[in-house]
Amino acid sequence: xxxxxxxxxxxxxxxxxxxxxxxxxxxxxxxxxxxxxxxxxxxxxxxxxxxxxxxxxxxxxxxxxxxxxxxxxxxxxxxxxxxxxxxxxxxxxxxxxxxxxxxxxxxxxxxxxxxxxxxxxxxxxxxxxxxxxxxxxxxxxxxxxxxxxxxxxxxxxxxxxxxxxxxxxxxxxxxxxxxxxxxxxxxx
Amino acid sequence: xxxxxxxxxxxxxxxxxxxxxxxxxxxxxxxxxxxxxxxxxxxxxxxxxxxxxxxxxxxxxxxxxxxxxxxxxxxxxxxxxxxxxxxxxxxxxxxxxxxxxxxxxxxxxxxxxxxxx
Numbered sequence: 001x002x003x004x005x006x007x008x009x010x011x012x013x014x015x016x017x018x019x020x021x022x023x024x025x026x027x028x029x030x031x032x033x034x035x036x037x038x039x040x041x042x043x044x045x046x047x048x049x050x051x052x053x054x055x056x057x058x059x060x061x062x063x064x065x066x067x068x069x070x071x072x073x074x075x076x077x078x079x080x081x082x083x084x085x086x087x088x089x090x091x092x093x094x095x096x097x098x099x100x101x102x103x104x105x106x107x108x109x110x111x112x113x114x115x116x117x118x119x120x121x122x123x124x125x126x127x128x129x130x131x132x133x134x135x136x137x138x139x140x141x142x143x144x145x146x147x148x149x150x151x152x153x154x155x156x157x158x159x160x161x162x163x164x165x166x167x168x169x170x171x172x173x174x175x176x177x178x179x180x181x182x183x184x185x186x187x188x
Numbered sequence: 189x190x191x192x193x194x195x196x197x198x199x200x201x202x203x204x205x206x207x208x209x210x211x212x213x214x215x216x217x218x219x220x221x222x223x224x225x226x227x228x229x230x231x232x233x234x235x236x237x238x239x240x241x242x243x244x245x246x247x248x249x250x251x252x253x254x255x256x257x258x259x260x261x262x263x264x265x266x267x268x269x270x271x272x273x274x275x276x277x278x279x280x281x282x283x284x285x286x287x288x289x290x291x292x293x294x295x296x297x298x299x300x301x302x303x304x305x
Contacts, residue, residue, distance in 0.1 A: 015287030020276035027289040033272075037265040039258075068278035071271070078264070078271035085257070085264035121288040138294040142285055146294055167288040 003045040003087040004180055006036055009120035010058050012167055017062060017075075028167050032119065035174065037082045042174030047088040049115045055079050055092060090114075116181055118164045126154050126164040134185040136169045153187035163187065193220075204247070 016029040024030075035041045036048050058079070059072045083092045120126070127133070131154040140146045151165040163182050173180055197205075209219045227235065241252050284290070 011287050015289050017272055017276045017279065018282060018286050019289045020273055021279040022281040022283060022285070024285065024289065027285070028291075029288050032288075034265070034269065037268050039261050039265075062275055062279070065279050067275050071275040071278050075268075075271040075275045078268040081264040082261075082268050085261045087257075087261075089257075139291040140294045142290050142292070147291075168291060168293055172293065 001045075003039070003047040004041075004117060005047045005049045005088070005090075005115045006041070006170075006180075007049040007115035007118045007162075008033065008036060009118065009122065010054055010061065011121045012119055013058050013079075014061050014065075015121065017067075018065070021065075028171055032167050032171050035171075039087050041170070041180060042177060044174070044180050045087050046180075047086040047090060048083050049090060050079060050083055050092045052080075052092050114160075115162050117170070118162050119167050119170050120164060121167065123150060123152065123164065123166060126152050128154060130155055132187050134182070134187055136166070136185075137172065139166075139168055151182045151185060151187070161188070 012029050012032065016027075016033045019027045019030060032041075036046055039046060055076055059076050062072050062075070063069065080092055083090050118126070131152050133150045133152040136149045136151050138146060138148050149166045149169055151163055151169060153161055153163055155161055165182060170180060172178075173182075178184065205219055205223075206216060208214075209216045212219075230238075238252075241249055245252065
């Protein structure tokens with residue numbers, strides 16, 4: 001049986017590192033990245049999907065935060081390794097597109113076309129025409145603001161449907177044993 | 189001081205060892221040294237289990253390969269964990285949480301679909 005392919009957006013990876021830098025442990029991003037890297041999220045076998053462009057962007061953001069270049073390279077290499085060692089053994093560097101003459105580097109949208117679930121804190125990026133959404137959890141910011149999260153079904157340019165969801169919702173579902181593809185919300 | 193060892197091994201094992209040495213551009217001696225290094229570092233129970241599996245079904249046993257892939261995945265996960273800690277150690281700490289880690293679950297939602305666009 002194929003694993004659920006999960007694309008972790010760069011903001012989730014960066015948040016993970018910033019929380020580590022601040023000495024926080026057991027945060028949402030830390031639990032999520034750790035579980036996805038292990039290949040198992042709750043009861044579901046999962047494969048991390050990342051494009052090399054996303055991993056490069058992750059490194060650039062860390063450098064802007066003042067990270068040591070050698071350590072950024074180690075994190076870059078370790079991420080590539082996790083993608084390759086996952087249950088599906090994907091390669092973040094290269095993917096041959098159907099009908100393409102050459103080998104294409106993947107950006108986030110291309111990577112999403114290979115994913116079942118895209119996990120991001122920036123849900124508004126994906127509130128695009130033709131997408132469908134369902135409200136999920138209510139969350140509260142540390143500064144007191146609150147907002148309603150949603151999950152969204154979007155269609156990539158290649159026609160592939162991918163579910164976009166917030167890290168908190170994905171983690172909660174894994175803990176509650178709910179479907180990580182959100183099929184119980186009956187999005188198209 | 190390096191020592192020379194002599195051992196008698198079956199033909200298929202000798203052939204496999206030579207193939208690995210050739211494919212990985214290493215000397216036969218280096219492959220044997222690595223193999224002994226890894227084997228003697230494993231706990232006895234694990235050594236016994238691996239030997240029994242290979243004896244029963246050979247090195248191409250699907251369960252053996254599945255376990256090998258799982259081990260590679262665990263090692264990759266640990267390497268990532270260490271690498272993220274390593275890079276975090278070079279960044280100035282910000283006491284205010286960011287991104288997804290700045291939000292806490294408040295209450296459950298009622299799942300009702302709506303359509304965008």
